[in-house]
Amino acid sequence: MNELLVCKDLEKNYSFVKALNNVNLNLEKGKIIGLLGPNGSGKTTLIKIIAGLLKADKGEVFIDGEKVSEKTKSFVSYLPERNYLDDTMKVYETVDLFSDFYDDFDKEAAFRMLENLDIDINRKFKNLSKGMKEKVQLVLVMSRKAKLYLLDEPIGGVDPATRDYILNTIVSNYAKESTVIISTHLIADVEKVLDEFIFIKNGEIVLQTSVDNLREQKGVSVDEYFREVFKC
Amino acid sequence: MLGKLIKYDFKALKKTLLPLCFGAVALSVFVTILMKLFYLYQDYSQNLSRVLDDIFGTVLTLLLIFGFLGLVAAAIVSWFLILKRYYQNLFKDDGYLTFTLPVKTSGILLSKLISSTIWSLITSLFAIVSIAIFVVFGTSRQFINMDAIDTFSRIWETYWSTPLLTLKDYIIIPIIFTLLVLSSVVQNILLLFLAITLGNQVSRKHKILGSVGMYFVVNTVASIIVSTAMILLTYAGLEQIDNDSIFSITPGMDIVYIYLSVAIVISTALSVAYFFVNKYILKNHLNLE
Numbered sequence: 001m002n003e004l005l006v007c008k009d010l011e012k013n014y015s016f017v018k019a020l021n022n023v024n025l026n027l028e029k030g031k032i033i034g035l036l037g038p039n040g041s042g043k044t045t046l047i048k049i050i051a052g053l054l055k056a057d058k059g060e061v062f063i064d065g066e067k068v069s070e071k072t073k074s075f076v077s078y079l080p081e082r083n084y085l086d087d088t089m090k091v092y093e094t095v096d097l098f099s100d101f102y103d104d105f106d107k108e109a110a111f112r113m114l115e116n117l118d119i120d121i122n123r124k125f126k127n128l129s130k131g132m133k134e135k136v137q138l139v140l141v142m143s144r145k146a147k148l149y150l151l152d153e154p155i156g157g158v159d160p161a162t163r164d165y166i167l168n169t170i171v172s173n174y175a176k177e178s179t180v181i182i183s184t185h186l187i188a189d190v191e192k193v194l195d196e197f198i199f200i201k202n203g204e205i206v207l208q209t210s211v212d213n214l215r216e217q218k219g220v221s222v223d224e225y226f227r228e229v230f231k232c
Numbered sequence: 233m234l235g236k237l238i239k240y241d242f243k244a245l246k247k248t249l250l251p252l253c254f255g256a257v258a259l260s261v262f263v264t265i266l267m268k269l270f271y272l273y274q275d276y277s278q279n280l281s282r283v284l285d286d287i288f289g290t291v292l293t294l295l296l297i298f299g300f301l302g303l304v305a306a307a308i309v310s311w312f313l314i315l316k317r318y319y320q321n322l323f324k325d326d327g328y329l330t331f332t333l334p335v336k337t338s339g340i341l342l343s344k345l346i347s348s349t350i351w352s353l354i355t356s357l358f359a360i361v362s363i364a365i366f367v368v369f370g371t372s373r374q375f376i377n378m379d380a381i382d383t384f385s386r387i388w389e390t391y392w393s394t395p396l397l398t399l400k401d402y403i404i405i406p407i408i409f410t411l412l413v414l415s416s417v418v419q420n421i422l423l424l425f426l427a428i429t430l431g432n433q434v435s436r437k438h439k440i441l442g443s444v445g446m447y448f449v450v451n452t453v454a455s456i457i458v459s460t461a462m463i464l465l466t467y468a469g470l471e472q473i474d475n476d477s478i479f480s481i482t483p484g485m486d487i488v489y490i491y492l493s494v495a496i497v498i499s500t501a502l503s504v505a506y507f508f509v510n511k512y513i514l515k516n517h518l519n520l521e
Contacts, residue, residue, distance in 0.1 A: 055518070055519070100239075101333050
């Protein structure tokens with residue numbers, strides 16, 4: 001069985017809005033997958049359900065054969081689209097925290113990456129710039145040897161140079177057996193690192209295919225095809 | 233994993249609460265020193281000027297009031313800080329990390345409970361020390377207020393020599409007292425935690441208001457259940473035994489112990505209920521925005 005993530009008939013409603021509807025997914029191991037859709041299409045909702053922060057109203061999620069639980073959390077590495085670290089902690093303390101809780105965390109790799117980024121590990125998290133904060137969180141998340149990485153808008157708030165650095169970090173750090181899901185609406189930037197992509201629209205999966213397939217069949221890039229499918 | 237959770241919760245609370253504790257002691261020392269200065273002034277001025285006496289007296293009274301209010305404020309702020317940690321770590325952005333750690337929901341809740349209980353006991357200890365410093369050193373012309381110490385030692389001696397108490401009582405009293413304090417602190421913390429969790433469920437916009445409302449709702453429901461249970465138990469108890477038996481076979485302090493034990497059991501039962509309702513909601517209805 002090469003399936004890492006299986007979503008069956010997922011449905012999620014927020015009071016009057018259908019956030020996810022009839023979502024079925026089968027994702028294999030060893031892929032970098034783009035979860036692409038406009039704002040409010042359900043990307044974050046889907047990722048939060050997989051991470052265990054939201055309960056689906058209907059349907060099931062299996063990660064490496066397990067239902068979402070504290071067990072799956074031990075091999076899912078999740079980067080939210082906000083700062084989730086206690087900002088009174090110093091950077092090295094957040095590294096210790098990850099190392100304390102995640103058995104798959106490589107502390108040395110984390111310190112090496114932070115050093116490469118010129119981040120002073122004795123500074124408090126709240127005193128870092130926005131871009132620095134995002135980098136620290138990415139370093140922590142990517143220093144885990146997880147089976148599944150869930151990256152929610154990892155390049156949302158940073159400049160193009162930092163975007164390249166972040167994408168390089170993701171590509172060079174994920175274990176080859178692992179799968180990475182990157183949610184974003186900045187498609188042109190991530191396209192070059194993707195193996196597959198999923199289009200999500202109004203809470204429904206409209207397409208799941210490989211980047212090569214798209215190029216062969218339609219002769220367009222993911223970015224061009226996205227503009228076509230999601231034309232306003 | 234529970235040990236690690238407690239370590240981080242304890243540390244986070246220490247960061248905000250320890251300065252507050254030392255602040256309370258410093259405030260008490262400050263007021264004590266001012267009192268000493270006032271006594272010195274009185275001794276040397278020998279009623280030199282009524283006006284000056286009045287001014288000093290008024291200033292001192294105001295300082296004493298502010299000192300007292302400062303201590304009360306510190307106590308309130310310490311509770312606020314304990315609850316803030318719970319709220320932020322579970323329901324604000326930090327919750328995204330807390331709830332993606334590979335730990336059970338019960339572990340998260342238990343860690344919050346244990347660290348908060350320990351810290352509320354530590355802050356209470358500091359409050360007692362602060363008051364003791366003022367009472368012992370700040371309330372007399374001498375360096376130490378011997379009257380206050382005498383009073384305490386007399387109470388202590390009376391406690392140890394009262395003919396009403398036997399050796400058995402001296403063993404039971406500290407145990408019952410400790411359990412009573414612990415169970416009521418735990419019950420209060422869990423009630424407040426549950427109120428915050430429910431507050432986050434009932435209203436997305438007015439979470440704090442929702443939490444305050446839920447505190448009163450849960451408290452009222454619990455009181456109704458407890459008093460109903462008590463009435464039923466008393467009624468059943470009276471049916472069971474002869475009117476005079478319970479009072480005649482349980483002499484001395486025993487009736488007090490029975491009463492306090494029932495209070496501890498009720499408090500523990502409420503705590504267990506609060507804990508599991510809270511855990512259920514966090515596990516099944518956690519909806520972080």
